[in-house]
Amino acid sequence: MNYPFKKIEEKWQRKWLRKKIFQVKPQPQRKKYYLLEMFPYPSGKIHMGHVRNYSIGDVAARFKMMQGYNVLHPIGFDAFGQPAENAALKNKVHPQAWTMNCIDWMRRELKQMGFAYDWEREISTCLQEYYRWNQWIFLKMYEKGLVYKKEAVVNWCPDCETTLANEEVIDGKCWRCKNEVVQKDLEQWFIKITAYKQRLLEDLDKLKYWPERVITMQKNWLGKSEGVQIYFKLKQTQEIIPVFTTRQDTIFGATYLVLAPEHPLVKKIIKGNPQEKEVLEFIDKVSKESKILRLACGVKKEGIFTGSYAINPVNNEQIPIWVADYVLLEYGTGAIMAVPAHDQRDFLFAQEHNLPMRIVIQAPGSRIQTPNQMTEACEGPGIQVNSGQFDGLTNEQAKIKIAAWMEEVGIGKSQVYWRLRDWLISRQRYWGTPIPIVYCDRCGIVPVPEDDLPVKLPQKVKISGCGGSPLSYVDSFVRTKCPKCHSRARRETDTMATFIDSSWYFLRFCSPRFTQYPFDKQEVAYWMPVDQYIGGIEHAIMHLLYSRFFTKFLRDLGLLDFDEPFIRLLTQGMVLKDGEVMSKSRGNIVDPDPIIKKYGADTLRLYILFAAPPEVEMEWSQQNIEGAFRFLNRVWRMLTLIPKKSKSKTFNPGLEKRMHKTIKEVTRDLESFKLNTAISRIMELVNEIYQNLNTDITAAVKTVVILLAPIAPHLAEEMWLRLGHKESIFKTNWPKYEARFLEEEVITMVIQINGKLRSKIEVPVDINEDRLKEIVLADKKLKPWIQERPIKNFILVPKKLVNLVI
């Protein structure tokens, strides 16, 4: 007989909700704990990734509650976004109706899993009570000069018919639909996230409890690179060509200059040269090449001589200027100095085109004297040669000295380049937050006044799926009055990228119904920052970077008094099926719903937490879920194994010891999110109970139930009731182990000879070394190993082992 999980789960889900046991308010005298999982996009049904993410979070939330913390554990829906529009097109429903319907579904499924959320705090970003604050924050940024509109070459997804942020382009493809992204000249809204780049980088050091790889990914994304901008001069006109390098120590080896094909100077310097026509053809050819192809590794670098020369400012040498496709306009100054002897790309290019090389750094121990002995560029450290007054220095010393000297004589200056670009936030979509801007013929760009917020998203709109912002066809929306001069004006018809919505939702959860500001400062002061954040690694760059930026901005506004929103971050691994990520397109989805029906939510939770450590990817296994179910039944059955008159059974000190040991280990494991081993330790205690059914097991069973409560809450709550408790198990204090129970009187010591296990002995824990030695030497099992050989060394690891060296 299986335990009646269905009845139990429904009953407790109802009761918890009715008794509001997970609803919280700030209580200044109590320690708070804000536990947050990344809120879901409401796509319809929950998937195993959600189940895993929220199960991990739920264990932590319930565990912290039982430890006495005032735990904020909210949930909501990241409800704006393109899938709603696609669904609208396909199913002829309004995006709003589709989204709200999905939310209803998901809410029901989340409740079925028994997650301990404060449902009173539920938010949806597509509701105007939420998105008006997106607009409010946008206007604040506008006020501070952090929002601007400009015409720029932007990423455009022809399939989604909208612009994309740099962060949304992955390998030249749209992050959502995986189609190739093209470049387009468009006037678009940007947020100046680059104004915060230094702080975004520096404060990474404060994130001591974030996974190393997330920190690294953010560092890479920010891409700070320190070097020198060197002023080369055009020979004919003395015009300055700035060049950025991080290897100023190789400047004396610069034997030619390369401009990006799009560089504005190119057309100027070829004018009238015999090479003019050829160069123009080359530029034309490159411009037609796909960017992805051009940037691909291993493709042969192509280039052409311009016919003009530049002057190297350190030695007044005349060097040829080339144009080549391996130099990018977007990075640095769009021009490089080429040092073929010390840069591999330059080396290959120089070989191909017979350009001169000069060695200026001698690698230690290398006998290479002339460039034609080289098979590859020497990019490592060494001693400066052929470098004027810098000869003899190590190249690291030379880097510093050359930079200083250049600044002094005015031929260059120290410079820092970043990879991070401003954040393009306008989207040509309907289902998003309208950008609160008005265009007036007289006043130009006018921000909507705060009092006029929200700029509501109109209901009646035609989603055609072809071209431009759907809002631009909604006359009643577009036509408006200028807030300044009250003459006729037009509204901005682009909407905001949905990453804006999720950049501050963790603040909204603190006071979800507040109407004066995005959040109540006092409530935020109590709950924030988030103590533990849990979500997928796919958000390592975009969402987490934007959230960090928003937090810093709101701090500068004086609304917050901290500058990092998430203290601890756990990135959970993906759920795989047959070694592949579960996904709709692969058709290998396992739907949680039938699993819940067949085994119950507690079994699914237990299984998914036990299968692998939270941060590692896990493989779905039907067999193992049966195992989890079996275990819960085994736990349940213990109720019937506790005899009516347990006092008649003998007290079992061994079991009591084991119980305390388990409390200690499970507590430690839950604290560090080693959920799989926490479960295994509870299993061990259960096994121990089954081995001791002829003794009094009551206390041990009670312990199992409490320790299991965060993991299988329904089962634990029901057993707790049946064990005679009136209060919810989640109002119980987490048990404390007593150290005196963990002290052993007799221990097993391992005896090794030359590091190999040869025997084991049982000895009193407080045995002295001389006595121990006697016992060891008398051990019969050791005789054949020792024979008559003298013992050179007697190594004792107290309470563990003895190693004899012979």
Add this chain to the structure above:
RNA sequence: GCCGAGGUGGCGGAAUGGCUUACGCGGCGGUCUCAAAAACCGUUGAGGGCAACCUCGUGUGGGUUCGACUCCCACCCUCGGCACCA
């Protein structure tokens, strides 16, 4: 190329420098039963031996150590991020 994570039984995975493989899955055997399922109990790294027991075994090769999955060096492979980044 740079950065990060990892490589342990048939499988998922445990192991503050000290008994490799906890816990679970799967396999094998038993108890109960007319029988089966369920449950409960036992067993399960490989090779050798009648047996006590022995040898080998944590990606590869070295090193440090009385002793290395763990620390150091070199390399191989897998996964993830960044990248003609100047």
